[in-house]
Amino acid sequence: MSSKRILLVGGCGFIGHNLAIKLINLGHKPFIVDSLSVNNLRSIEQEDVINKKLYEGILENRLELLKKNNIELIIQDAREYHEISKLYSKIDPDIIIHLAAVSHANKSNKDPHSTFDHSLRTLENTLDFAKNPKTHVIYMSSSMVYGNFNSLDVDEGAICKPIGIYGTLKLSGELLIKSYNQVFDLPYTIIRPSALYGERCVSRRVGQIFIENAIQGKEITINGDGEDKLDFTYIEDLVSGIASCCEKKNAINQTFNLTYGHSRKINELLNILKSEFPNSKVNYSKKEKFMPERGTLKTEKAKKLINYKSNFSIEDGYIRYINWYKSFWKKFNS
């Protein structure tokens, strides 16, 4: 396998920094372009965020790890067309992985304007650069493009009927990329992850909030009755799958679900948490509006075409994540 120059736009986020470390360990040369201004150090310091100090510590830890792994980070807003065109030319990547976005459904519904700007404006800039010379673009879409699942599991051919701003913009991004493929023959891969959890996430998704509240002796709130099922996916499975998309020709011009491939109830995740924090207190509240009914995202296509393997059930992945949190918490408070 030849070493590739891989540009990660929005690469200092949760997925991006874990992916960059994976790629360098596989012998590739990752470069990160990130403004650190969305769900990251520069925005968090200006916002009224719960656990602010803790998140600053986690985000600084990301930067330390990137430095330790000799991964180049260029701080730049990817909305700035002229600056990024010059920068991307200089980097001269074989592959661009586009991760920049407002990556949270609730935040997107509250601020559609900035979601469009950071998600689609930045994507169009990437595509405009990538069309000449033709550069493989890997786009991070989402399970939210499907909207309410019509059945217990969906494959990539299922009809997409997103609900709300986030899923709709993700689907718009997919269509935009496909149009660049039609018009400019641009090689692409679209990835649909779901319900990710793992080390150094600050996005306040369910698995993270559970641990943070449990570790601080705070009550855990579940939106709904906890019987909803999600295809919880450990970050290591996703980044391994994305790395395969960088390395396998079969990934070109394809859309893949990259998840664990088997949905589990939120209450099952909670039971794993309780095995580590037996005194946790739980209360149930109303389900969030605009949250679609989801389930399993089938991964058979990725297994067949790129040899994708998911290795971490929540029994394995979530325990690893909890253990990491406990040790980070201890260091953070010492």
Ligand SMILES: NC(=O)c1ccc[n+]([C@@H]2O[C@H](COP(=O)([O-])OP(=O)(O)OC[C@H]3O[C@@H](n4cnc5c(N)ncnc54)[C@H](O)[C@@H]3O)[C@@H](O)[C@H]2O)c1
């Ligand atoms: N985490 C999940 O569960 C999940 C699930 C499905 C899809 N996704 C998608 O995967 C991608 C990455 O997700 P994540 O969890 O790493 O998100 P994240 O919020 O942790 O990271 C996004 C990064 O993009 C950067 N960014 C945003 N706008 C930018 C701009 N204009 N210029 C430069 N950098 C900019 C931010 O500073 C941040 O570091 C997103 O597109 C997200 O929608 C995530």
